Amino acid sequence: MHDDTHIGGAGSRFPQTRGSAIIAARSGDAETRNRGYAALVAGYWKPVYKYIRLKWHQSNEDAKDLTQGFFAQAMEKEFFQGYDPAKARFRTFLRTCLDGYIANENKAGKRLKRGGNAQIMGLDFENAEGEIRELQLSAGTVPEDFFERESLRSLFEVALARLKEACETAGKMQHYRIFERYDLREDEAEKITYDQLAAEFDLPVSQITNHLAYVRREFRRLVLEILRELTASDEEFRSEVREVLGVDPE
């Protein structure tokens, strides 16, 4: 902003992000690299697993092995070193790597025990399998589109988990519960008013809106933080933000 300009507002700038996990995953420092990989696995293991199940028609056991094997080999063989944000989005690059990896695995006839050290990831595959059943996939589902959508879903799930954790740490669980009640309600048809929430939580309406604004602000911050982690450049980050948050008006 121009130096000669001062305009009102709460004033706090956009928070510092943790930085790009992709760049961290390419770091020479082992600890930074591990941290980067962990963030990428956290953001992508679920869409990767679901994608393997849908596109490559693998059994859940094989899909588990392939998921763990893929991330283990990506780390071992430094797959992500070759990523160039100017050419494609990281998500697309990761999917292409995954397709190549599985094609190779299939060609080599390997079936079991890929990436033995990947067991330490402790991924909740039972949950992911349950989600596949919940999603009720149709025969016409395009695997690539499915991967995109699931990546997005995973991003928001991770953001919600971090939000809950942040609210717990900050002692603002009531704020979170108001957000849960208002913005996370499953029933689309259910209309909740601020007055109803005020009665339910025994708070004035102004406090309800303030609490909601706080959690929404935190949620946005966390979504952006995760997006920052999952992108490699400012350009890619901005383009992802536009795509992820660019929802058409109702």
Add this chain to the structure above:
Amino acid sequence: MSKPLLGILLGAVLGFFDGMTAWFTPEVREQMVLIVASSTFKGLVAGIVIGFVAQRVNSLPLGILIGLIVAILVTLPFALMEDPATGNTYFWEIMLPGALVGAIVGYATQRYGIRKQAA
């Protein structure tokens, strides 16, 4: 130029030229001065009325219609007159062009000239 003044001038000029066309009728050439004078006079009278109407009425079709009616009324006595020499009447020869002159003045006073605002 105000609309009444435009009506007067245009009525008089067109009336004058309308009267002058009598020259093409050899039978009445001897009475040219009388014909031109009376034609100019009726144009003048019709122009005054049409101009004042245009000052108050702002409608092109209505302006033309009023011009036509005023011209017919003003021309009618002249059209009904008999030629003292021959006893002939020139009803349509006077009526039709006279009415058209009124319509032209009606059109012109609606389209042009300044309408003065009422105080």
Add this chain to the structure above:
Amino acid sequence: MKPLSDGLLRRLRRVADLPDLSDSKYRLIRKLGSGGMGNVYLVEDTVLRREVALKVINIPDPPPDLTARMLREARIIARLEHPGIVPLHDVGELPDGRVYYTMKRVQGSSLERYSKSIEPLSERLRIFQRICQAVAFAHVRGVIHRDLKPENVMVGGFGEVLVMDWGIAKLQEAPDEKAAGGEGVASDDFSSGPQTRSGTVLGTPAFMAPEQARGQVEAVDARSDVYALGAILFFLLCRKNPPLPEAEPAFTKQLAWDLAAARAEDRPLSRPLRAICTRAMAWDNSARYDTVTALIADIEAFLDGRAVSAYRENLLEIARRFLFKYRFLAGLVLTYLIIRLLMIFFFRP
């Protein structure tokens, strides 16, 4: 754990995108749309109790040049008080550092959509004139729009025409201030060049003057807007986008061909009107109208049945134009003459 349903995912995307207005006097109602630089929301000004449109940069942690550009846009609109330009009410900053500004809420449709419903040529030209008047005003105030296109013109419910999206406008020394011997406004070109705006292509190429499309930032002046206005006129006349100004003489030939093929009210477009459009869209900016005012004068002359500066008529065309303009009077005089002739030759006593 159940996966987030598609509906919930959609809602969360929207929630994460909402501007935090909790510390402001505005209450969010809904999102209206998004443009190249920002999102537009319908909000209520809780103090004045009126609905206004709020525009906010749609990327987080915006780079300083983008924030500066957004502020610049706000300042540009603020200095353009004209019925054809949406008035700006307020500028502020969200808790996350993003700049927003509020402006009058415009209800209507874009010219792109509105033009489909207007048939009479004269009405299309009257709308075009009003667009030109807003742009001419901006030019006098030293502002070149640089992104004029049907999408950036709104036609309100009462026929009001509003020129929008001044995000990439260029400030020049204002002619009126220069003439008055005032301080003037220094050239203020913040944009990173016409090819990119936050990584996207600026404007619609079909409405961009050749010099602007080539990236010759210094060559862009009021005549570049004249070109864009000519392209809008083409759009209104032909109901399609003009050809891309890629190469000469192919462009001029295609333009002439399209205009000759266009029809308005079941008649081909008249030569003077085609000439106005061709002159406004001339490849070489020195061949265009020097000012938007000159373009307006030609459109006005055309609508009044007078000669236009863009087209030299022959005698026959002058006579035809006069007869057409004064057709009723000519009809009356002709009737008079016919009656007189009939009297002279056939009604002799």
